[in-house]
Amino acid sequence: MASNHLRLLSYTKLLTSHVNEGRHDQALYLFRHIFSSLTPDPFIFPLALKSCAATRRCRLGAAVHAHTAKTSLLSNPFVACALVDMYGKCVSLFSARQVFDEIPSRNVVCWNAMISLYTHTNNVPSALRLFEAMDVRPNVATFNAIIAGLAEMEDGSFKAISFYRRMQELDLNPNLITVLAMLPSCVGIAALNLIKEIHGYSMRSNIDPHPHLRSGLVEAYGRCGCLESARNIFDSMRERDVVAWSSLISAYALHGEGKKALEVFEQMELANVKPDGITFLGVLKACSHVGLADEARVYFSCMLDDYGVEPTSDHYSCLVDVLSRAGRLHEAYEVIRQMPLKVTVKAWGALLGACRTYGEVELAEVAGRALFEIEPDNAANYVLLARIYADAGRNEEAERMRREMTERRVKAAPGGSWLT
Secondary structure, eight states, rough: HHHHHHHHHHHHHHHHHHHHHHHHHHHHHHHHHHHSSSSOOHHHHHHHHHHHHHTHHHHHHHHHHHHHHTGGGGGGHHHHHHHHHHHHHTTTTHHHHHHHOOOOOOOHHHHHHOOOOOOOTTTTTHHHHHHHHHHOOOOOHHHHHHHHHHHHHTOOOOHOOOOOOHHHTTTTTOOOOHHHHHHHHHHTTTOHHHHHHHHHHHHHHTTTTTHHHHHHHHHHHHHHOOOHHHHHHHHHSSSSHHHHHHHHHHHHHTTTOOHHHHHHHHHHHTTOOOOOOOHHHHHHHHHHHOOOOOHHHHHHHHHHHHHHHOHHHHHHHHHHHHHHTTHHHHHHHHHHHHHHSOOOOHHHHHHHHHHHHHHHHHHHHHHHHHHHOOOOOOOHHHHHHHHHHHHHTTTHHHHHHOOOOOOOTOOOOOOOOOOO
């Protein structure tokens, strides 16, 4: 008996190592061996289920489920949570919810597992309903899952902040995951005071030195226009990864400090930090703000040639914007024509806007017609093309645009004012 216990203990340690290191095939092979030769304890089942989820071994996961049901292991919260997670990742949310509903006694870990599955699959409304139905006290992990899910929603910033306040009312201390999830919501509504509050809390609670948080604060302050605060945090960092550098470059570019953004990029290269696609988006936007069309072409070329970064449609759109702002409309159009990717609204929109600035009617017609195909209900494109015709003295074409809007039942949004 003692020797079997020692063998099981050794096997469990090895199984844990395989799972933690991502060696899931080896983990499942070892699990089968343990199951066939020894009487396994409950600790090995969550490990096996985690590997089943990682490798999408649904049948093996279902077999483990059947065994746990026969041996009453569903009452073990770790086994139950692992089953919920496995079904959610392997089969469906519906199956995971069925298992969740069958658990005889659900602790907070089980509730968190199901709520996390909902938020990770962008089913935040179901996560919120489950949160309100909880019959146990939520913990920090519960709120982290909800806040992170809300932060991903277009209109979720205010709700995320509301849950952050509810968390504080329950005397639950936010951790690193909480504050990292909160920062995007603060940025989404430019809640500068809350960013400062979170920053102060992180310093008092010793979370502040974490590099991910420092990078997040650089981005948050930068996007809200507090460039000095963003720079101070950046300068205080001992180790700066690509996220920190890119955040500062993007902050300067966003607020019209193109030269400073490009200076930071040069410093980044001297520090031997390899830029990524987000870095180059910031660089190209910086070039746009300061009218450096030739430099933008050089940076665009070196993305792939020097750093192996494949340009995306956003990079092409930025290049089109730089060239369009500089009045090089035909070059911008050639970039669009030669794009190996689907041309976006941003690219055509940048070209159309510049066509009005420079009185280029023919290219405006091309860009306008392309935009009508992509977003036929956007009245702004029709109005802009009509104005370009009118500015050029081509009133018949301008009137034709207005008639086309009527025929297509495209309506311009009414103007508004804060003044009464």
